[in-house]
Amino acid sequence: MELHPQILEKDGKKEFVILTYEEYERIAETLADYDDLQELREAKNLEHDAETQSLKDVRTALGI
Structure with a gap:
């Protein structure tokens, strides 16, 4: 699975990741599986x- 994350920093630290909705759905489906x-x-x-x-x-027992 190839991901293309955009990482947002806050006060110089990695704080958030942005993924496309398609990538998010693939991750969610994989985790559910x-x-x-x-x-x-x-x-x-x-x-x-x-x-x-x-x-x-x-x-x-069922007669079939």
């Missing part, structure tokens, strides 16, 4: 020892 991935991994870890059933068993 990262959050989703973290939540998925957490859920997977919580369910790692959960009981499972094969597709064949489910079909048999």
